Amino acid sequence: MTFGTHQQQNPKLLKSLSDDAARLNAYWNYRDHTAPELREPGCIKRQPGRLGCDFKENGTEFKIAILGSSYAKNHHKMIIQECRHRASTISMADVTGCEPLAAPRKPVDNGKFSTDWTQECSSRLEEFVEFINETQPDYAFMMTRWFAVAEPYDNGPDNLNNDTIYLEMRDQLRKMLPNIKRKLFILDSFPRIHPEGIENIAREMKEGKKTMEEINMSLYEPKQFEWGRRRHAELVKNECGSKCELIDYVDAFWNQTMNTFQFFDSKGFLYFTTTLHVSAHGIEHVRPIYTKICAGATKTYSTGLTLAYVSNGYCSRFGPRTCYVAYSLMLHFLSHSLWSLLLSFSYRYYILFKPAPTRKTLVIILCVIYIPSLFQWVSFLWAQDDPEELREILHEAFPSYNLTGHTVTGTSNILCFSALYTILHMTIPITPVYICILILRRKIISRLSFQGVNITKDTKNLHSQLLMALAYQAVIPGFYLFSIASYAIGQFGIYNHPALEYFTFSSFLLIPFLSPLASFIFVTPYRKFIKHSFFKMANVEPGETSSTPQNYTSHIHVIG
Structure with a gap:
């Protein structure tokens, strides 16, 4: 002046x-x-x-x-x-x-x-x-x-x-x-x-x-x-x-x-x-x-109601919207994999008592099972908020985080329906579904072990193979529990650390990796195909193996 x-x-x-x-x-x-x-x-x-x-x-x-x-x-x-x-x-x-x-x-x-x-x-x-x-x-x-x-x-x-x-x-x-x-x-x-x-x-x-x-x-x-x-x-x-x-x-x-x-x-x-x-x-x-x-002065947000995602992969080259859509798609596949696993056990138990459903019936069942996950994906797309607003919230809550060069997406208030439905659908069903899977597994084993079951040895052996695969798959939902626990710890502000935030998604990523691996290991046609492909790539002739079927015993083992 x-x-x-x-x-x-x-x-x-x-x-x-x-x-x-x-x-x-x-x-x-x-x-x-x-x-x-x-x-x-x-x-x-x-x-x-x-x-x-x-x-x-x-x-x-x-x-x-x-x-x-x-x-x-x-x-x-x-x-x-x-x-x-x-x-x-x-x-x-x-x-x-x-x-x-x-x-x-x-x-x-x-x-x-x-x-x-x-x-x-x-x-x-x-x-x-x-x-x-x-x-x-x-x-x-x-x-x-x-x-x-x-x-x-x-x-x-x-x-x-x-x-x-x-x-x-x-x-x-x-x-x-x-x-x-x-x-x-x-x-x-x-x-x-x-x-x-x-x-x-x-x-x-x-x-x-x-x-x-x-x-x-x-x-x-x-x-x-x-x-x-x-x-x-x-x-x-x-x-x-x-x-x-x-x-x-x-x-x-x-x-x-x-x-x-x-x-x-x-x-x-x-x-x-x-x-x-x-x-x-x-x-x-x-x-x-x-x-x-x-x-x-900018408004102070409650970070306890915010769910933000920091992307540093290829999607960041195409902008926040691409990252968010891809993330939403991934979440819907993860949630659907849990329902698919429950359906697999249910189907295996059902055909032990009744004839296999027709293809049309199976398609209808698959579509019905898919509806909750599909609705989750579509609704979650509407939960995306302004990336700059989310950056302000993250800077307020974690001033030490360097977000330069990273793509930030997410929801500023998880109480909105689209975000809340996704969170509840990803967390609440895990425990009851896991309990159902363990119960079905126990009933299937009991049924197959019953001496009066009128099924052929080959069928019984095939059931044993599939049951082994399903038993292996029954362990996989445990990774959901680790992910949900780490997510809850961070969301409720109990403890926040980059390692904990990475662990939430790292646990989830093991599920789509381990689930198909069960089929490759325990289902004979898949395993033979992989062996044949590997030997062909390595220019190695596979050795002769006996195809004589073994008698079924109470011990569940793999026939191959």
């Missing part, structure tokens, strides 16, 4: 403005951050012994926390005004002079004001951590006037890993950041004003003996604040990246004409008070910063 000097203005207008400035400046200096226009009523005190209070708002999108020194109270009303329409709760915790990231270790230069509060700041650090842990905000504003964070370096600006204050800032941030769901805004250090000359600004502007630049420079305290900015910059860069954002008042109050930090406007109205807080006029000056932050 560019300001002119007061000499360029109309003298009568300047006198009137100077009088208004003197009156308002005196009021702001007297009331400071406790002025009614800077205080929001209705903050409900939190539990006894707990730091802070809560404002209940009418929004539904997210929760906000404001914490810090008296600067938190200095700014809270303005932040509430800008964000309340979207927030359900706004919590505030303020401790005079104390910073959430570090406690002073060296004598504090607080001008003419008391420094008694510095003794308790060290014990307050853990209270700030508990405040964030208990409120679990989506967005947090850390508002402080620098003291500790801008202490002189222990070993210079390039050796912060051995700097006492920086290490404490890092430890505090690591404790708080996991409990802030989306973003932490930190007020960066900025030049401090000399309080002695503040009360004279309006008078000196009116007298005209000093230029605006001269008055402003007499208030300027250049030392130390750069040390705080350096520590903040390194902290954001090394510890939280895009999850943290610095609010820069140097940029907000910088006067391009004078090329310096501005403590009052061209009419003499103060941006800062004699107690070093931001005046009501200064609050209005920085309001656009917070208007932009609150308007740009």
Whole structure:
């Protein structure tokens, strides 16, 4: 923002403005951050012994926390005004002079004001951590006037890993950041004003003996604040990246004409008070910063209701839609394989008592069995949500995941019918179907072992072979159980890890591999065909094998 000097203005207008400035400046200096226009009523005190209070708002999108020194109270009303329409709760915790990231270790230069509060700041650090842990905000504003964070370096600006204050800032941030769901805004250090000359600004502007630049420079305290900015910059860069954002008042109050930090406007109205807080006029000056932050805040999603898939195979070359359709098709085949396995056991048991059904009847049965899986595939296609929205959800839940170059698809809310039907159809039938398969297997074995069954030896031997294959296949649904267990652990937020997420689908993939393998191993015609094909490829003549049928015994074995 560019300001002119007061000499360029109309003298009568300047006198009137100077009088208004003197009156308002005196009021702001007297009331400071406790002025009614800077205080929001209705903050409900939190539990006894707990730091802070809560404002209940009418929004539904997210929760906000404001914490810090008296600067938190200095700014809270303005932040509430800008964000309340979207927030359900706004919590505030303020401790005079104390910073959430570090406690002073060296004598504090607080001008003419008391420094008694510095003794308790060290014990307050853990209270700030508990405040964030208990409120679990989506967005947090850390508002402080620098003291500790801008202490002189222990070993210079390039050796912060051995700097006492920086290490404490890092430890505090690591404790708080996991409990802030989306973003932490930190007020960066900025030049401090000399309080002695503040009360004279309006008078000196009116007298005209000093230029605006001269008055402003007499208030300027250049030392130390750069040390705080350096520590903040390194902290954001090394510890939280895009999850943290610095609010820069140097940029907000910088006067391009004078090329310096501005403590009052061209009419003499103060941006800062004699107690070093931001005046009501200064609050209005920085309001656009917070208007932009609150308007740009993205909605927080419940990751517990989100089911997202990250594809890195060939389908990613064709886009998210292709990956999602292919994934849906795969799921429907997996679910249908379970019903097919149950049908195989049911059919084998049925023909032990009755003639085999006609081909037409079998086709009808196969179509009926296929309907639930087909409906799953078609309905699940409508559950796909916007990939960018899903990326935001994943970034919120797993900020350490690097999704660059990967195709993201899925459903943001699994409670919609199309997604919920698929999940229920893939999970609930497994246990009852598996029980039915084991029961049918037991009944088939019992039937085949019964001495009075009137079937030929060849037929009985063939049944034995098929039964062995089905017994082998009966073990296969166990992999469903592993997949469903790992999926449930992740979906309900019990534990999340890339290995667990890969295991869900790795277990599923074993099913289509092992199922046809049973036929190749235990069914003689298939096994002979594979042997013949292998020997032919290897240019090896197969040896002679006896084809004399063996007598059936109670031991089930393979005839080949």
